[in-house]
Amino acid sequence: MSGEGPRGWGAPLYAAVLDATAVGPGTSVLDLGCGSGLFARAAADRGARVTGIDTDPAAVGRAAAEVPEGAFAVGNAQDPPPGPFDVVAALQLLMHVADPAAVLAGMRRAGQGGGRAGSGAVVAATVWGREQECDVRVFGEALAPWLGPRPPSPPSVTDPDRLREIVQRTGLVVERLDEVVCPFEYDDEDELLGPLFESALGRSVGRRAGPVALRAAVLQHLQPYRTAAGGYRLQNLFRVLVARPA
Numbered sequence: 643m644s645g646e647g648p649r650g651w652g653a654p655l656y657a658a659v660l661d662a663t664a665v666g667p668g669t670s671v672l673d674l675g676c677g678s679g680l681f682a683r684a685a686a687d688r689g690a691r692v693t694g695i696d697t698d699p700a701a702v703g704r705a706a707a708e709v710p711e712g713a714f715a716v717g718n719a720q721d722p723p724p725g726p727f728d729v730v731a732a733l734q735l736l737m738h739v740a741d742p743a744a745v746l747a748g749m750r751r752a753g754q755g756g757g758r759a760g761s762g763a764v765v766a767a768t769v770w771g772r773e774q775e776c777d778v779r780v781f782g783e784a785l786a787p788w789l790g791p792r793p794p795s796p797p798s799v800t801d802p803d804r805l806r807e808i809v810q811r812t813g814l815v816v817e818r819l820d821e822v823v824c825p826f827e828y829d830d831e832d833e834l835l836g837p838l839f840e841s842a843l844g845r846s847v848g849r850r851a852g853p854v855a856l857r858a859a860v861l862q863h864l865q866p867y868r869t870a871a872g873g874y875r876l877q878n879l880f881r882v883l884v885a886r887p888a
């Protein structure tokens with residue numbers, strides 16, 4: 643799983659990337675920061691030949707198990723394997739690296755000589771939307787009383803203007819920047835709260851607030867997202883960037 647939400651949430655995002663980059667039988671795809679291989683699985687299911695790298699050896703092991711027909715290795719997205727590839731993808735990676743421009747430049751390099759006409763692979767990346775565009779911010783709002791003031795954060799790739807500016811600096815031309823809404827669905831309170839209580843942040847706040855107060859605060863903030871069936875549904879916006887070499 644992606645570690646970012648409930649199992650299966652990424653399916654619409656993967657489909658949007660695969661559609662926008664026209665992945666089909668025989669397309670060669672490089673998946674940077676492949677995680678557990680769920681996007682790679684979706685690409686392989688369309689007949690693509692997938693190569694994936696991730697800095698986390700455990701994730702690489704899970705990806706190899708998820709997509710036995712793929713080729714996976716431990717590696718840094720800033721130094722990707724040489725292509726040529728038709729598509730160079732990085733899903734939910736750019737927010738997690740210190741230098742997103744270096745990753746995008748690496749993606750452009752990995753795509754050199756690739757693509758259908760040899761003019762360079764299509765580059766695709768996904769990012770979270772802005773905080774106000776994603777209902778998951780409500781978890782942070784619930785925990786805020788125990789977290790203290792947040793330090794000001796520098797402009798991030800979740801800001802579409804900032805993302806466009808970084809991309810253009812790396813010698814890529816933005817072809818499209820689409821928006822995809824991915825619902826995070828939880829069947830019940832346990833499914834909603836379990837991952838939070840298991841996370842480092844949840845454990846830390848739980849020690850300070852006590853588990854009962856933490857549970858009450860989260861459930862109160864998430865009340866507006868309750869479904870008639872007793873579950874929870876959070877709508878989160880993601881952006882799909884598609885770019886080509888200049």
Ligand SMILES: C[S@@+](CC[C@H](N)C(=O)[O-])C[C@H]1O[C@@H](n2cnc3c(N)ncnc32)[C@H](O)[C@@H]1O
Pocket residue numbers: 643644645646652674675676677678679680681695696697698701717718719720732733734735738739
């Ligand atoms: C949020 S997960 C996304 C995983 C997967 N792409 C997905 O969408 O489900 C981010 C992944 O990027 C990996 N990662 C972080 N920095 C990286 C880097 N510099 N090079 C390659 N992988 C990296 C992490 O180990 C993690 O598996």
